[in-house]
Amino acid sequence: MSDWQDLDLDEITEWPLIPQCVVALFLALAMGTAGYWYWLTPLQEELARLKHTEQELRQQVGKRASQVAALPKVRDQIEALEERYQYVVQQLPEEEELASLLSGVNDIGVRNGLEFQRIEWGPRREHPLYYELPINIALTGRYVNIGQFAESVARLSRIVTLNDFDLVFLRQHQNQETLSLKVSASTYRFKAPK
Numbered sequence: 001m002s003d004w005q006d007l008d009l010d011e012i013t014e015w016p017l018i019p020q021c022v023v024a025l026f027l028a029l030a031m032g033t034a035g036y037w038y039w040l041t042p043l044q045e046e047l048a049r050l051k052h053t054e055q056e057l058r059q060q061v062g063k064r065a066s067q068v069a070a071l072p073k074v075r076d077q078i079e080a081l082e083e084r085y086q087y088v089v090q091q092l093p094e095e096e097e098l099a100s101l102l103s104g105v106n107d108i109g110v111r112n113g114l115e116f117q118r119i120e121w122g123p124r125r126e127h128p129l130y131y132e133l134p135i136n137i138a139l140t141g142r143y144v145n146i147g148q149f150a151e152s153v154a155r156l157s158r159i160v161t162l163n164d165f166d167l168v169f170l171r172q173h174q175n176q177e178t179l180s181l182k183v184s185a186s187t188y189r190f191k192a193p194k
Contacts (some may be wrong), residue, residue, distance in 0.1 A: 029139070033073060034129060050155075055189055061074070074098065088140050088159075089190050091157065091158055091159045092130070092158065092159060092187070092188050092190050093158045093187055093189065094187055094189075095189070097158070098121075098133065101156075101158055101160070101187060102121065102135065104156065105119065105135065105137070105153060105156075105160065105185065106119055108149055108152045108153060108156075109137075109139055109149050111143055111149045111152075112145045112146075112149045112152065113142065113145045114139045114140065114141035114145055114146065114149055115139060115140050116138070116139045117138040117139060117140065118136060118137065118138040119135065119136070119137050119138075119139075120135070121133065121134070121135060121136075122135065122136050122184070124136035126191075127191070128181055128191075129190075129191055130188045130189060130191050131188065131189040131191055132186050132187075132188055132189055133186065133187050133188065133189060134184050134185070134186050135160075135184070135185040135186065135187070136182075137181070137182070137183050137184070138180070138181070138182045139180075139181050140170060140177055140178055140179065140180050140181070141176065141178065141179065141181075142178065142179070143177060143179055144180050146167070147181060155187065158187060159187060159188055160185050160186070160187045160188075161185065161186050161187075162183050162184075162185050163183070163184045163185070163186060164182075164183065164184040165181065165182075165183050166181070166182040166183070167179055167180070167181050168180045168181075
């Protein structure tokens with residue numbers, strides 16, 4: 001033990017081999033620890049951050065791959081929606097067709113044996129994507145004829161809906177009932193985007 005205390009650092013090259021090895025080992029451990037602490041620890045943090053980024057990128061690539069795989073199906077759906085959209089838009093009357101549409105509804109009523117008291121346009125209602133064009137109708141006729149009228153209106157090539165029915169019994173003549181119908185029909189016009 002006293003041999004270790006007699007050793008002087010200035011004469012390290014003249015020390016016996018075991019103390020020299022112990023000091024060299026201690027210095028190597030100290031340098032290794034310092035190098036690990038100051039050089040490798042920040043690199044490990046960077047490595048952990050990069051691994052996390054890699055995981056996120058893999059997830060994004062997986063999502064993109066599934067989106068790309070679904071792209072043909074989505075395109076088919078978009079084409080089907082566009083075809084359906086065009087079909088519906090074609091069922092909406094143009095401005096110049098409105099008079100003939102009103103005349104067509106009147107003709108349907110007359111062909112079904114109905115008598116019109118009133119058929120006229122109501123005030124236009126604006127919605128975000130379309131205009132609603134109400135038609136105020138008041139007519140009289142038999143129940144069967146009114147049903148046939150409603151069916152024929154539903155079969156028009158243009159969209160016409162019947163709303164707010166007010167059906168009232170008027171009279172019975174020769175075993176046939178006469179009814180009065182007040183109804184609000186509506187057609188729609190596409191609102192062009194601004």
